[in-house]
Amino acid sequence: MxxxxxxxxxxxxxxxxxxxxxxxxxxxxxxxxxxxxxxxxxxxxxxxxxxxxxxxxxxxxxxxxxxxxxxxxxxxxxxxxxxxxxxxxxxxxxxxxxxxxxxxxxxxxxxxxxxxxxxxxLPIYPLDGGRILYGWISHYRGNLCGMKKILKMSRYGIFALQVFGMIQIIFYPFNCSLLLVSFYLMYINKKQKLCSTYELYKLILNKKQYMRKKELFELASCTVIDLNTSFLKILQCFSSSRYTIFLVCHPWTQQVQMIFEMDLIDYILKNGVEGTVRDYLQIQSQQGKN
Structure with a gap:
């Protein structure tokens, strides 16, 4: 609507x-x-x-x-x-x-x-340039990493705007447009930093609905992980614009097991971020036997 x-x-x-x-x-x-x-x-x-x-x-x-x-x-x-x-x-x-x-x-x-x-x-979030950079970084490094990097970059950009804003006031005493915009951008960036965990959770839930509705897997990519990969690491690598298929190599049998991203994410959302891929596979194995 x-x-x-x-x-x-x-x-x-x-x-x-x-x-x-x-x-x-x-x-x-x-x-x-x-x-x-x-x-x-x-x-x-x-x-x-x-x-x-x-x-x-x-x-x-x-x-x-x-x-x-x-x-x-x-x-x-x-x-x-x-x-x-x-x-x-x-x-x-x-x-x-x-x-x-x-x-x-x-x-x-x-x-x-x-x-x-x-x-x-300009590479400042949420301007178009900043959002473009965020989209590319998030696709390859994950949304958390992408937001962290673009917010860091934005701080330097906002500081530069504030410097130019002070110069603007010196030459044009009644024009503080750059300062107003820089303070607004600073407010948005601080708000985004505080809400980053919530935003990730919302992205995960919305992605589940979107993938279920569209059934689009053309952006799927394979990532090799080991049994000791933590759930926290999985969440840090989560990307809203990419569907990840995890490949787990068992060290003793040398067999490769495939884990779909949303199956693993569902488990993490239900059971918390404490644990590793080994814990997930053990639970799946027990459920399979039952």
Whole structure:
């Protein structure tokens, strides 16, 4: 079910824009960001994905694409980069054909497209660039590792934004846009760090439903593990965009046993993270005999 959500502070931004007589500039930025998000949605439809929620917040907008995290990193990248590409395309067209027109709103439209397009490609979560990197790292190293690395990278990016934000205030005393955006990004990153365990649990449950519904195993990969591999290690390697088939080699018989990811994950969710693959196989063997 699709819904549009307005943050209460967005209304405050409109009131401030009217009070400062900047409603024209505010409207242009709103249109540019709306087109940016619209292209995320249009491209996602090409991959048979749907937008469930369109959030309008004081510092921008965000389209929530259902099941995006379960797609291959390439599909994720194509969907996420669609927004910046349309911004840079409009900047290119505007610079080529309309820059000579003496109109401040046209010039703002052209330059704002360039700035928004480049800004969204920065490797900062949850900007498009940060989410693209997160998708690729998570696919090969697991969601926990991917989030840890992208949050670390984001800290440096946010610090750089804050430095530029201070410089911006020095030259433009009434313009603190970069600082506001940097503080919002810092808030989102801290919130994401605190909720990382919960987010992983939610991803696991949603992936089970998605795989059961779609029966898609084209992204399956085989990973060799031993009997002493801990359940904690299994969870650390969990990737929402990849289905893993574990291959266990028994040291004495030299036989290779195959374990499906969701079977092992189900066991871990029911019995806890304490234990190893050996414990899982022993339980399965006993149940098989019974």
């Amino acid at each position: 699709f819904k549009v959500w307005f943050h209460p502070l967005f209304i405050v931004c409109i009131i401030i824009s009217i009070a400062l007589r900047k409603m024209g500039q505010f409207f242009i930025l709103f249109i540019i960001i709306t087109i940016h998000e619209l292209f995320h949605i249009l491209v996602s439809k090409k991959f048979h994905l749907t937008c469930t929620k369109w959030s309008i917040i004081p510092v921008g907008q965000m389209a929530s694409i259902k099941n995006l995290e379960f797609q291959s990193p390439l599909k994720q990248s194509i969907i996420l980069i669609a927004g910046p590409i349309i911004n840079l395309s409009m900047w290119g067209i505007g610079s080529s054909f309309f820059i000579s027109i003496e109109n401040s709103y046209i010039h703002l439209f052209i330059m704002a497209n360039f700035i928004i397009g480049i800004f969204n490609l």
